Amino acid sequence: MHINxxxxxxxxxxxxxxxxxxxxxxxxxxxxxxxxxxxxxxGYAMDEPPTRIMRLxxxxxxxxxxxxxxxxxxxxxxxxxxxxxxxxxxxxxMDSLRIMAKREGRIKAVRSIDLFNDVFLGSVRKYxxxxxxxxxxGHNLRTYKPFKDxxxxxxxxxxxxxxxxxxxxxxxxEIARIFNEVRKLEEAE
Ligand code: SF4
Ligand code: SF4
Numbered sequence: 001m002h003i004n005x006x007x008x009x010x011x012x013x014x015x016x017x018x019x020x021x022x023x024x025x026x027x028x029x030x031x032x033x034x035x036x037x038x039x040x041x042x043g044y045a046m047d048e049p050p051t052r053i054m055r056l057x058x059x060x061x062x063x064x065x066x067x068x069x070x071x072x073x074x075x076x077x078x079x080x081x082x083x084x085x086x087x088x089x090x091x092x093x094m095d096s097l098r099i100m101a102k103r104e105g106r107i108k109a110v111r112s113i114d115l116f117n118d119v120f121l122g123s124v125r126k127y128x129x130x131x132x133x134x135x136x137x138g139h140n141l142r143t144y145k146p147f148k149d150x151x152x153x154x155x156x157x158x159x160x161x162x163x164x165x166x167x168x169x170x171x172x173x174e175i176a177r178i179f180n181e182v183r184k185l186e187e188a189e
Contacts, residue, residue: 005059012060019057022189023096029086030054036080036090046070050080050090053097066101070094072110115142125179128169132162 020026036050043049048056048068056065065071071094080090098117101107107114119138123130133153140148156162169175 003061009060012062015060015062016057018100019093019096022100023089023093025088025090025093027054027057027088027093030058030084030088031086033085035083035085039079039083041077041079042073042075046073050074050094053094054088054090057093065097066104066106067109069110071097071101072113074098112139112143115139118142123166125175127166128172128175129167131166133157133164134166 016027030051032051032055034051036054037043037052040046040050046069048064048070050070053065053068053070056068074091074094076091076095078089078091081088081092084090102114116135116139119135119142120130122138123135136149136153137146140146153162157164
């Protein structure tokens with residue numbers, strides 16, 4: 001595929017600066033050593049592993065970055081961040097890219113992952129921790145697959161590995177405060 005980088009840079013002017021402002025990271029510092037990708041546990045499944053995401057960002061290839069499945073498969077494990085010799089918080093960059101992609105409605109191909117994020121965070125907001133059964137059932141219902149993995153869930157419950165009912169943590173107020181702070185930050189952007 002032929003890409004006119006000059007035209008792309010012109011069309012996506014400001015994109016790199018927006019990523020920098022959102023993540024606080026200067027991806028221009030990346031010198032493509034590949035350590036982030038070498039340690040990434042889900043890099044094998046990504047269309048654009050972390051090293052390539054960094055390079056695509058440097059080239060302002062916005063569509064390639066924001067339409068990639070990589071930013072959604074990233075589990076925020078931060079292995080890449082701890083390995084980077086340039087101290088770039090790549091996990092933080094991935095987070096910012098997910099937010100940008102979602103705001104631009106670029107979630108069609110990864111709708112299921114986006115829904116999982118919503119259900120997962122909803123559980124944390126409500127209980128202060130994840131209620132696995134509720135998250136699984138919530139995701140199944142929202143993806144119209146009510147009985148998906150029902151056998152696995154039943155097995156886990158019978159072995160006491162998954163609780164039927166949710167329980168709340170003690171510091172519930174702190175969780176509410178964190179969610180409020182995040183909402184304020186979003187509104188200020
Ligand atoms: S934070 Fe994301 S990109 Fe980095 S190593 Fe973990 S899964 Fe891979
Ligand atoms: S580890 Fe850091 S410098 Fe190396 S490729 Fe990844 S982001 Fe770039």
